[in-house]
Amino acid sequence: MTQNIIIATGAFFGMLSIIFGAFGAHALKKMLSNEQLKKFEIGVKYQMYHAITLLVLGFNMDFTTLSIYWCFTMGIILFSFSIYGLVLSDAKRKKLRFLGPITPIGGLLLVTGWLLVLINTL
Known part of the structure; x- marks a missing residue:
């Protein structure tokens, strides 16, 4: 069961990165500066x-693997x-500074x- 959760989490984040990448390349291209787009x-x-x-x-x-999983999962999110x-x-001129x-x-x-x-490998 745990193995399936780790694989599903990886697949979910991979899927989202494709969606976000396409969103950035198309929808956000007109809204963001080049610097903002590079950060995205x-x-x-x-x-x-x-x-x-x-x-x-x-x-x-x-x-x-579980400790590594949690570090990577929370690291991606944060x-x-x-x-x-x-x-x-x-881009909306309302920068959420607490995220910095x-x-x-x-x-x-x-x-x-x-x-x-x-x-783990050593």
Whole structure:
């Protein structure tokens, strides 16, 4: 059951990254500056990278996978989704500044997930 949840989470985040990427490339292209669009794309890329990683983890589960899963899942949510919120709110001239400190926390969780992968392999 846990393996299916990890794989489904990876597939869900992968699907969303395609949707958000298309949304950014088409619908937001007219609304965002080039700098804002690049920031949005960073969120999409990191989300996809970690969605694929979750799929790999799900197909290669062992006892340490759950902690890595939670680091990557929460990291995606806090990092990528805070970037989306910051960019979109900035484009609307109502920047949600409280999201600014959330982005590095998400990044730290992604780094921690990779550190756990490294530790697990050594």
